[in-house]
Amino acid sequence: MYGPTKAVPAQGSGSVRRITSEPIMKNSPGRVFVEKNTLWKHMMLCGAVGCSLMAPLADAQIIPAAAKMSPKVIVLTAFPPEWQAWTVQKSFHHKILHVPGLIKPLICDSKGVCVTETGEGEINAAVTVTSLVKDAALDVKKTIFIRSGIAGGVDVKDSALGSVYINNWVISWAFGHHYLSDQKQLAWSPPGCADYAAPGHCGEYTHNLYENLAYKVNPALLTMAVEASANVQLENSSEAKKLDKIFAISVAPKVMVGATVTGNDFWIGKENQAIAEQIVHLYSHGEAKYTNTAMEDLGDITALSRFGLADHYLSIRGISDVDVPPPGKTEAEIWRTGDLYAGALAERNAVIVTRAIIARLLKDSV
Numbered sequence: 046m047y048g049p050t051k052a053v054p055a056q057g058s059g060s061v062r063r064i065t066s067e068p069i070m071k072n073s074p075g076r077v078f079v080e081k082n083t084l085w086k087h088m089m090l091c092g093a094v095g096c097s098l099m100a101p102l103a104d105a106q107i108i109p110a111a112a113k114m115s116p117k118v119i120v121l122t123a124f125p126p127e128w129q130a131w132t133v134q135k136s137f138h139h140k141i142l143h144v145p146g147l148i149k150p151l152i153c154d155s156k157g158v159c160v161t162e163t164g165e166g167e168i169n170a171a172v173t174v175t176s177l178v179k180d181a182a183l184d185v186k187k188t189i190f191i192r193s194g195i196a197g198g199v200d201v202k203d204s205a206l207g208s209v210y211i212n213n214w215v216i217s218w219a220f221g222h223h224y225l226s227d228q229k230q231l232a233w234s235p236p237g238c239a240d241y242a243a244p245g246h247c248g249e250y251t252h253n254l255y256e257n258l259a260y261k262v263n264p265a266l267l268t269m270a271v272e273a274s275a276n277v278q279l280e281n282s283s284e285a286k287k288l289d290k291i292f293a294i295s296v297a298p299k300v301m302v303g304a305t306v307t308g309n310d311f312w313i314g315k316e317n318q319a320i321a322e323q324i325v326h327l328y329s330h331g332e333a334k335y336t337n338t339a340m341e342d343l344g345d346i347t348a349l350s351r352f353g354l355a356d357h358y359l360s361i362r363g364i365s366d367v368d369v370p371p372p373g374k375t376e377a378e379i380w381r382t383g384d385l386y387a388g389a390l391a392e393r394n395a396v397i398v399t400r401a402i403i404a405r406l407l408k409d410s411v
Contacts, residue, residue: 047076087118113184117157118403121339127194128162130396146176158403162295166309170344178352191359192345193399195391196337198364200292206285206387207298209398211270212360214333215260215342218308231316250328257347259328260324270359274300279394285387290369299397303336305360307343314376318368337362361399363391
């Protein structure tokens with residue numbers, strides 16, 4: 046059982062922070078809470094009769110500045126199904142922190158692992174991460190941020206629906222020039238090289254400071270994540286197997302490494318798939334391979350990079366659908382009837398892999 050929500054002054058600000066935590070007693074050591082309506086009544090009475098404001102608080106301890114919470118891991122989810130996959134775990138009812146700028150609270154377990162929901166898209170992700178980094182009640186200088194959720198995949202043999210990618214690159218879809226060619230084909234050309242790149246780094250897309258084109262995930266963190274998930278057992282479903290057979294791809298989900306492309310629009314088709322492959326090849330100088338697409342990762346890591354925390358980020362994505370129509374169908378037919386999804390399986394497997402990585406992080410931090 047947890048005590049009622051209490052008003053706690055946020056460190057370094059004049060605002061009131063609402064925190065739900067372990068059971069709170071009014072006379073617990075080092076922490077006394079005074080209800081605002083009681084304090085207001087005393088102030089009004091003292092103003093009327095000229096008494097000392099401190100008199101009613103003579104027996105109360107001075108409220109100390111709130112100690113900052115230092116999460117070991119913050120898991121970022123995008124929308125309700127991803128969020129609910131974590132909130133059903135009762136362990137995350139240990140502590141709840143309501144952070145200004147977040148659409149959902151930060152829920153934490155007793156081991157320092159927290160989860161929140163950012164909302165979909167790069168903007169919501171960036172706003173959430175920035176709010177977490179700048180919040181007066183949090184110290185995230187050593188926190189590992191893990192984006193965990195579903196993603197679109199590609200129609201390659203090994204990439205069964207429900208497979209999970211630990212992403213080694215996060216790449217922008219939006220920048221550059223998307224257009225129809227003279228042949229009425231979808232086409233793309235990169236942004237101007239000299240426009241915004243750091244001096245002397247014109248062709249290094251990771252150094253483009255204004256357009257945030259590409260980020261390489263911390264290799265040491267990536268290696269740890271791959272090793273931690275090497276022996277996990279992913280789930281499967283009969284529905285996913287049927288879809289795998291339709292696309293003539295593997296029916297056995299597995300954990301792999303690849304690059305994710307972030308974009309806020311939904312697209313499907315071979316032409317767009319080819320553009321995604323071209324973008325990843327160019328921005329990573331051939332080092333990375335396009336394997337999945339999502340909507341938040343670039344916002345996450347861009348915000349972290351502004352505070353020198355880009356090396357604290359991992360992206361874990363379960364494959365829920367394929368970015369081309371199944372054989373015999375057109376893109377227009379898919380938009381009319383709806384895509385073919387294995388979203389629930391993809392989310393469950395993303396959680397499985399993320400939890401294995403968190404277990405390793407906690408073990409290494411001891």
